Amino acid sequence: MSKLTALQIKSLTNQAPKKYADGGGLYFCVRKSGVPYWMLRYSSQGKRHEVTLGRYPQMSLASAREEAVMTKQGLRTGTDPIREKAKLALPELNTVEELFQDWFDNDLSRRLKYPQIPERIYRKEIHPLIGNHPIADVTPRDVRAVLQKLHGSNRPTIANDTLMYMKQLFRHGIKLDLCQSNPASPFTVNDAGGEETSRERTLSLDELQHAFQVFQENISSFGRDNYLACCLFLVLGVRKSELCEAQWREFDLETGVWRLSKERSKTGAAITIPLPTQAIEWLQILHGHACGSPYVFPARRASKRPHMGPDTLNRAISKLFGREAGRKVQPPNKMGDLEHFTVHDLRRTFRSLAAAEGVPGHVAERCLNHKLKGVEGIYDRYDYFEERKQAHQQVAGLIDSIVCF
CATH class of the missing domain: 1.10.150.130 (Tyrosine recombinase, N-terminal domain)
Incomplete structure (x- = not known):
């Protein structure tokens, strides 16, 4: 088989689509439409492959032959040209x-x-x-x-x-x-952090009385929205993200319900949450504070998030305990001997208060938007709305004098 010449290559560009062999697996490929290109045919692991080396005339005949020789040398050392080409197609990542x-x-x-x-x-x-x-x-x-x-x-x-x-x-x-x-x-x-133990912190009524009294005494620094958020967590038992990211369109304050969509629910299932009368009053106050924002708790500082951040409330509570991240000189502890607590502990406290009020376990679990476990969870599709409504109202009544605003 005679090798191609540069003059032949030039004339072949106007011929019918075909692959013209130059020898050693190198081909000059003419397409029906588009730019002619150089292709190398080779075998790897018992299979035949083809890889494009470059376009003509950007890659000349001499350059194509040189590239073919280098590619075949790489094959002998275990370098697959197709895999190497795929790597080059990836974005450059250095840091x-x-x-x-x-x-x-x-x-x-x-x-x-x-x-x-x-x-x-x-x-x-x-x-x-x-x-x-x-x-x-x-x-x-x-x-x-x-x-x-x-x-x-x-x-x-x-x-x-x-x-x-x-x-x-x-x-x-x-x-x-x-x-x-x-x-x-x-x-x-x-x-790192060591083996973690699950928290079991709940607050007694006396501890709640003390905590909310400190909140009220420091309301100018703690913030009215933070105060009302703690009230809502205590009587609704919802998760932090569910309330901090809530939008007004989810609420119907006239009928007293909060419709949490499946997209925002951690369980992946939508739930309608009954609002006790106290919660409706607090939300009405917050609606005025929102100043037209679609969020119940809009961000108060420049932030990527349009709503309250996930750490905002816990930082505000910790500050009253004399803990503030990033500061060498810590603020004074205004909580005294009270054991530190977090927002999630208020959710756990709701469950404890509901049990103290005689709320059945399966109803309290649905108040927390937990899926019922075992056979009960499979067959019991009843949502316990009226029972949950009564449970939330009982807890709200129990702590009404403590959190009165």
């Missing part, structure tokens, strides 16, 4: 920040219902220390530095989540062949 953004765009945002949770942890805990590091340069010592910074913050859950997300992040880097090993894999929860 940990660029790796995280690719992970967020192509995995987290598609897989998770709330991808902003790992994003927030990355931005606050991981990026400040290693975000600008080249991916392949991150070592276990860098991972340890991130974890050590968290040791003194008394946030074991955040520390464990940070380690978990670092492991997942660098596992994504391994998938993209951007690093050969995972620098976070040698670490366990004992190196």
Whole structure:
């Protein structure tokens, strides 16, 4: 088989579509429409493959032959040209920040219902220390530095989540062949926040009396919206995100119901929440405070979120206990000997108060928007609306004199 010449190649561009062999697996390909190109045919693992080397006339005959020789040399050392070409098509990722953004765009945002949770942890805990590091340069010592910074913050859950997300992040880097090993894999929860125990904190009526009295005495700094949010958490027993991100369109204050959609419900099922009379009054006050915002608790400062942040209320409560993150000099403890509590503890307290009022367990569980377990959950589709309405009103009546605003 005679080899092609440069003059022949030039004349072939006007011929009918065909592949013209130059020898050694190299072909000059003329298409019916489009630019002619060079193609190399080769065998790998018992199968025949074809890979495009370049377009004509940008790649000359001499350049095509040289590229074909180099490609075949790579094959002998185990380099697959198709796989290498696929790598070149990937976006250039150099730093940990660029790796995280690719992970967020192509995995987290598609897989998770709330991808902003790992994003927030990355931005606050991981990026400040290693975000600008080249991916392949991150070592276990860098991972340890991130974890050590968290040791003194008394946030074991955040520390464990940070380690978990670092492991997942660098596992994504391994998938993209951007690093050969995972620098976070040698670490366990004992190196981060330790084994976590579930909280069982509930507040007694005396503790609630003390806490809300301190809220009222410091209302100018604690905030009226924060105060009313605590009241609502206590009588509704809802989750933090469900109330902090609530919009006015979900409420019908005339009939006294809150329709929580399945998209916003953690269980993935919609639920209609009955509002006790006190909650309706508090929401009417908040409607005036919202100044036309579609959110019940609009953001009061410049923020990416249009509503109250997930940590806002817990930070305000902790400040009254003399704890404020990021400050060397802590504020005075105005709560005295009262044990520290969080927003979620108010939800747990609602459950305890409901039990004290004689509310049946299955009704209280539905008040918390928990799915009923076992056979009962399979066959019992009744929503207990009237029973839940009575339960919420009983709890509201029990703490009415404590939280009167």
